[in-house]
Amino acid sequence: MQVSLQINARWIITVDPDNNVLENHAVIIQDDILLDILPQQQANKYTPSNIIHLNDHALAPGFVNAHTHAAMSLLKGLADDLPLDEWLNEHIWPAETELADAAFVRDGSELAIAEMIKGGTTCFNDMYFFIDQTALAAEQVGIRACLGIPIIDFPTRWAKDLDEYISKGLAVHERFNGNELISFTFAPHAPYTVCDESLKTLQPIMDELGLPMHIHAHETNLEVEQSIAEHGASPIERLNKLGLLNPDLMAVHMTALSDADIQLIIEHRVNIIHCPESNLKLASGFCPISKLLQLGINVAIGTDGSASNNDIDMLGETRTAALLAKGVAKKADALPAHQALRMATLNGAKALGMDHKIGSLEIGKQADLFAINLNHLETQPIYDVISTLIYSANRSQISDVWVAGKQLMQNHELTTINETNLLKKAQQWQGKISPFHHQPYKAV
Numbered sequence: 001m002q003v004s005l006q007i008n009a010r011w012i013i014t015v016d017p018d019n020n021v022l023e024n025h026a027v028i029i030q031d032d033i034l035l036d037i038l039p040q041q042q043a044n045k046y047t048p049s050n051i052i053h054l055n056d057h058a059l060a061p062g063f064v065n066a067h068t069h070a071a072m073s074l075l076k077g078l079a080d081d082l083p084l085d086e087w088l089n090e091h092i093w094p095a096e097t098e099l100a101d102a103a104f105v106r107d108g109s110e111l112a113i114a115e116m117i118k119g120g121t122t123c124f125n126d127m128y129f130f131i132d133q134t135a136l137a138a139e140q141v142g143i144r145a146c147l148g149i150p151i152i153d154f155p156t157r158w159a160k161d162l163d164e165y166i167s168k169g170l171a172v173h174e175r176f177n178g179n180e181l182i183s184f185t186f187a188p189h190a191p192y193t194v195c196d197e198s199l200k201t202l203q204p205i206m207d208e209l210g211l212p213m214h215i216h217a218h219e220t221n222l223e224v225e226q227s228i229a230e231h232g233a234s235p236i237e238r239l240n241k242l243g244l245l246n247p248d249l250m251a252v253h254m255t256a257l258s259d260a261d262i263q264l265i266i267e268h269r270v271n272i273i274h275c276p277e278s279n280l281k282l283a284s285g286f287c288p289i290s291k292l293l294q295l296g297i298n299v300a301i302g303t304d305g306s307a308s309n310n311d312i313d314m315l316g317e318t319r320t321a322a323l324l325a326k327g328v329a330k331k332a333d334a335l336p337a338h339q340a341l342r343m344a345t346l347n348g349a350k351a352l353g354m355d356h357k358i359g360s361l362e363i364g365k366q367a368d369l370f371a372i373n374l375n376h377l378e379t380q381p382i383y384d385v386i387s388t389l390i391y392s393a394n395r396s397q398i399s400d401v402w403v404a405g406k407q408l409m410q411n412h413e414l415t416t417i418n419e420t421n422l423l424k425k426a427q428q429w430q431g432k433i434s435p436f437h438h439q440p441y442k443a444v
Contacts, residue, residue, distance in 0.1 A: 004405060005029040006048035008040050009371065011058040011385045015345050015360040019338050021385055027059060029367045032180075032404035036363060054400070056375035058385055060341070061360050062122025062368040062401065063314035064348030067214070067252045067273040067302025069128045070137075071100070071108030073115065074429045076306035079438040084220060084282045092307055095436040101157050105130035107425045109137040114417045115312050117143060119395040120370035122403045125250070125273075125302065125352055127187040127214055129158035132172045135182055141416045142406050144368065146352050148187025148214045149173065151202065153194050162198050166205065173209070181404060183352070185250070190216040191235040192223060199242050212248035212353060215239075218261070219253040220284050236261045236270075245270055250351050252302065253278075255285030262288075262295065271298045271351035274343070276320045278304035289325040290334035300348035301340075315395045318344040322390055337390040367405040372398045 007029070012022040014037070026043040028036035036046070072092075079091035105128065116124055123144035126134055131147045138145035149169030150158065159165040169186075176182040186202050188194040206213060217235045218224055227235045237260070239245055245268035252273040257265075265272065274287050292299050301321055303312045318340050325335035335343075349359025357366045372393060374382060379392045401409040408416055 001046050003028050003030045003035060003046045003048050004050070005367075006043060006046060006051045007054060007059060007371070008043075008052070009054045009057050009059045010374075012037060012361060013058055013060040013341070013386060013389070014362065015061050015342055016362050019342075019386075027361065027367075027369070029402075029405045032367055032406075034361060034363055034365050034367050037361065052400075054371050054373075057371045057373050057399065058389060059361065059369055059371050060120070060389065061345045061358070062370055062403065063120050063318075063344050064300065064346075064352065064354075064359060065116060065121050065124040065303055065312065065314055066250065066300035066348040066351050067275055067304060068112070068124050068126055068312060069305030069307070070112035070124065070126050070134055070312075071105040071128050071130070072305035072307045073112040073312065074104060074108040074426065074433060076310040078307060078433065078436060080281075080310070082438065084284060085222075087282065087308070091436060091438050095433060097156070098436070099432060100129060102130045102133050104429070106133040106137055107429060109134040110141070110417065111422055111426055112306065112312055113137055113141050113143050114414060114419065114422055116314075117141070117401050117408050117414060117417075118398065118412075119313050119315060120372070120398045120401060121312070121314050122368040122370070122401065122408075123349070123352070123354070123358060125185070125214060125348070127189075129156055131169065131184075132175070135172060135176050138182060139176070139179060142181070142403055142408055144181045144358070144403055146183045146185060146354075147172075148185045149211075151186065151188040151194055151198060153198055162201065166201070170205075173211075183354075185212045185214040187214045190219070190223075191227060191238055196238075196242060199239075199244060203243060206248075212250060213244065214250045214252070216253055217251045218256045219279075221256045224256045234258065234261055236264055240264050240268070247271070248353065250300075252304075253284065253287065255279055255287050257288060262292070262297075265292075265297055266295055269298070271300060273300050273302045273351065274321055275302045275304040275317075276324045277317055278308040280320070280324070281310075282308055286324065286328045288328065289321065290329040290331065293335070293339065298347055298350050299343055300351045301344045302348075313395050314344055315389075315393065315398070319390055337384070337387045340390055341386055368403050370398050370402075371400040 127148040247269040322340040346359035349355040
């Protein structure tokens with residue numbers, strides 16, 4: 001049988017229901033589909049147009065970055081070591097008000113997408129303005145993207161009021177309807193920046209279009225305290241009163257949770273998006289990952305934006321999530337390596353409603369995967385390949401990436417992005433953004 005591609009690998013980490021790791025197997029790809037996974041010696045029944053031998057590598061499903069702000073890659077390092085409210089109100093929002101136009105979003109998104117691909121991310125869930133520009137960047141490169149239609153109760157360069165946010169967002173949704181790699185959510189920024197009336201307006205539109213919701217919530221204790229003072233309810237209780245809790249809701253951060261909040265999450269099967277490094281850097285608190293997972297809640301991993309991380313490294317983020325969960329729960333087995341990997345892949349796909357087609361290496365799913373070379377000093381010897389991946393490997397070892405069967409990185413080289421041109425654009429933006437830089441100390 002003639003097929004598009006055969007990849008022979010030392011290990012195949014499937015993230016299937018049985019957590020199978022297959023040794024000396026081949027992945028058979030036909031166009032955009034994983035047609036077969038079988039022992040290499042049995043693969044001669046296929047005639048591939050191309051065959052790749054990765055004898056030192058593991059293949060794994062591509063990372064699903066379940067929450068980011070791609071365009072903010074241009075703001076990395078702009079206002080470090082500051083509390084969340086000061087960071088946001090005095091530095092990030094003023095810089096965005098002045099600079100975040102269509103060109104900013106297009107170039108920032110392309111920079112983020114390049115970084116994500118080099119780190120094995122094949123799908124990202126974004127929340128930002130000028131979503132048409134992020135969609136164009138994703139489409140041109142060939143990465144899978146879920147784009148949030150932004151909603152916030154004050155004017156920005158993207159829109160002046162709720163009606164314009166919705167109309168512009170729906171126009172982009174219609175424009176890319178039919179693109180298999182581009183999907184959409186509604187993305188109200190947070191309960192404290194979007195009023196009840198605005199949130200109520202979104203529900204019938206989401207129901208009609210079948211779109212999920214993506215929202216920051218319970219990011220800090222202060223946010224929860226202010227919500228209780230103003231609304232007599234925590235943010236998640238308030239969303240419940242508005243009828244917005246359901247299995248299509250992705251609640252990001254969720255660091256300050258009461259038992260009553262957690263019970264609502266369980267009852268309505270809300271998805272939690274965990275952003276450990278951003279929460280640590282902004283001192284926002286700790287999401288009780290171990291407890292949530294034990295209760296059967298779907299928890300995925302996101303990097304948040306580069307302005308509060310300062311990278312978009314899902315492999316590093318997953319290691320942090322695993323280690324932090326152990327420290328918070330005071331249990332070494334609170335989040336094992338294989339479960340952390342599942343959070344970064346299949347759980348993210350489930351949160352996005354895509355687990356039927358991405359998130360694991362299984363026959364019939366989309367060919368979204370990466371290869372990582374483990375024949376390095378840092379990752380030898382190997383006793384458990386998943387533990388080695390999560391606790392020892394780093395993203396620079398990722399050599400090849402495919403999305404829907406198309407190779408976006410080959411032997412560490414991006415195939416659809418000109419890195420030299422991208423670096424020039426980043427340096428040009430540095431000159432424009434520098435006046436907004438917060439300097440906590442003087443350079444010597």
